[in-house]
Amino acid sequence: MVRRALLKLSGVAAVLATVLAWSNPAAALDSRFKDENGDLVADTPTDPSQQIDPSTLIFAYTPVEDPAVYAKVWDGFLRHMEKVTGKKVQFFPVQSNAAQIEAMRAGRLHVAGFNTGSNPLAVNCAGFVSFTIMASKDGHFGYEMEIITYPGSGITKVEDIKGKKMAFTSQTSNSGFKAPSAILKAEYGLEAGKDFEPVFSGKHDNSILGVANKDYPAASIANSVMHRMIARDVIKPDQVVSIYKSQTFPTTGFGYVYNLKPALQEKIKEAFFTFNWEGSALKEEFARSGEEQFIPITYKSHWEVIRKIDAANGVSYACK
Known part of the structure; x- marks a missing residue:
């Protein structure tokens, strides 16, 4: 379906976008980021002075109609993250995808779930590193x-x-x-x-x-x-x-901003993968659409189809 869409679209913009996205995907990253290992996400700065270790982690879930409802849904998970990381964790109710991306780009957001379409822009413009996604008990997601x-x-x-x-x-x-x-x-x-x-x-x-x-x-x-x-x-x-x-x-991808201290990054991952869904508000809400666990993913492989759609639409990941 998407392949047919790509083949049927024409024009210089679409062709250039496709060439950029597939011949050198790393070129989409903003110039302030590096990607030495070719995983298409920003590398953690090697200079410790450029790494951050905030006393309070700010978490945001993708924009929804009533953020107050989801603040309650995520509360138990955020308390779990506090125990694992040793940090205070605060829920940040975002009103739009653009506001969420800008918050991470400006250093005001540390851990987040970016929706499917905004994930590539968050990766390339804000230094977002996605590593997990919600899935069913049998590992199905999307x-x-x-x-x-x-x-x-x-x-x-x-x-x-x-x-x-x-x-x-x-x-x-x-x-x-x-x-x-x-x-x-x-x-x-x-x-x-x-x-x-x-x-x-x-x-x-x-x-x-x-x-x-x-x-x-x-x-x-x-x-x-x-x-x-x-x-x-x-x-x-x-x-x-x-x-x-x-x-x-793929559905909402969860991750952290690229310049967190490596040890803190690992603790954040641990928080996601050790969370007990049973009896939680998170399970009560998301089991309605089949999700009951967090599983590992990579931006490079799991968002490939989304990058194809963006190429077909001539979408740019450049920061504005």
């Missing part, structure tokens, strides 16, 4: 991008979006913008601003609620978010209808 509508909208297939409004989340989101943009153009000949009117809701929760409440005739969303909203009874299953489902993508 989600699908779905295009949804509501019953009676007049939209029964993707082609029916032409001439109507379609909600995206933000331009940094994979399932909320980048993947559907590439797929709609390559497979259906539909371009935002030309064949339909794009609107931006800011978050998957907002897009899903907007469709359920008939504010948007269609939206592209991450179905893991929709499944949790249905499980919490935020929306009813019969309020939405899916007209497209993609291949599986």
